[in-house]
Amino acid sequence: MYGMVNQGVRAFIVEYFGQRDWSEICQSVGLSDDEFEAMATYPDAVTYDLVKTISAKYDMPASQVLEVFGTFWVDYSGQTAIGQLLRFGGNDLLERLDGLNELHERIKLSMPHLKPPSFDFVELAENVFSLRYFSDREGLESMVMGLVRGLSEQTGQAIELTQDETPAVSDARASFTIRLQE
Numbered sequence: 001m002y003g004m005v006n007q008g009v010r011a012f013i014v015e016y017f018g019q020r021d022w023s024e025i026c027q028s029v030g031l032s033d034d035e036f037e038a039m040a041t042y043p044d045a046v047t048y049d050l051v052k053t054i055s056a057k058y059d060m061p062a063s064q065v066l067e068v069f070g071t072f073w074v075d076y077s078g079q080t081a082i083g084q085l086l087r088f089g090g091n092d093l094l095e096r097l098d099g100l101n102e103l104h105e106r107i108k109l110s111m112p113h114l115k116p117p118s119f120d121f122v123e124l125a126e127n128v129f130s131l132r133y134f135s136d137r138e139g140l141e142s143m144v145m146g147l148v149r150g151l152s153e154q155t156g157q158a159i160e161l162t163q164d165e166t167p168a169v170s171d172a173r174a175s176f177t178i179r180l181q182e
């Protein structure tokens with residue numbers, strides 16, 4: 001994944017736990033703590049190792065680490081130059097959810113090696129939607145939960161969010177039901 005993601009993990013740890021913890025995490029993973037360049041690509045294993053190490057250090061399930069990081073990422077990436085693209089996706093939560101593929105396609109113009117996830121966003125009933133998540137990568141479903149919560153906080157649109165027990169379509173990694181709160 002692009003270094004920008006690992007830089008986000010670093011910013012997340014430094015903000016919540018401090019620089020010393022980040023240095024310890026880097027030591028466990030075998031990285032120097034100024035390792036990442038935003039626009040360079042790193043093996044996915046580096047990101048997964050970071051998540052595993054953070055999960056063990058704070059005694060949190062990896063799914064919880066990913067969820068909290070996902071929420072953090074919305075604000076963090078929004079502050080970067082490339083993250084400004086999020087605003088072009090519309091001001092409204094539904095427009096942003098509907099625009100996730102286009103957002104990552106635009107990012108790909110600056111990050112040609114990007115292997116973005118893709119999403120189908122479907123209206124099921126009035127104020128009830130299904131978000132289907134497709135990816136070559138395993139185990140990041142909880143991050144999507146956190147990202148969607150982050151978008152909901154950012155746009156001020158309250159939601160009830162649940163991950164479906166089985167994906168709504170068989171080739172999706174996961175699907176989520178989103179109910180807009182009045």
Ligand code: HEM
Nearest residue numbers: 001002077082083086114115116117135136137140144147
């Ligand atoms: C402007 C804001 C955003 C930026 C700059 C951004 C950028 C990125 C980048 C660089 C990656 C790594 C992929 C790679 O290096 O191959 C990624 C992955 C990912 N993005 Fe975004 N993203 C943004 C917003 C979002 C939002 C709002 C969602 C909401 C669901 C999302 C969902 C994901 C997921 C789930 C992945 C993990 C990779 C996978 O599932 O295969 N992103 N994104």
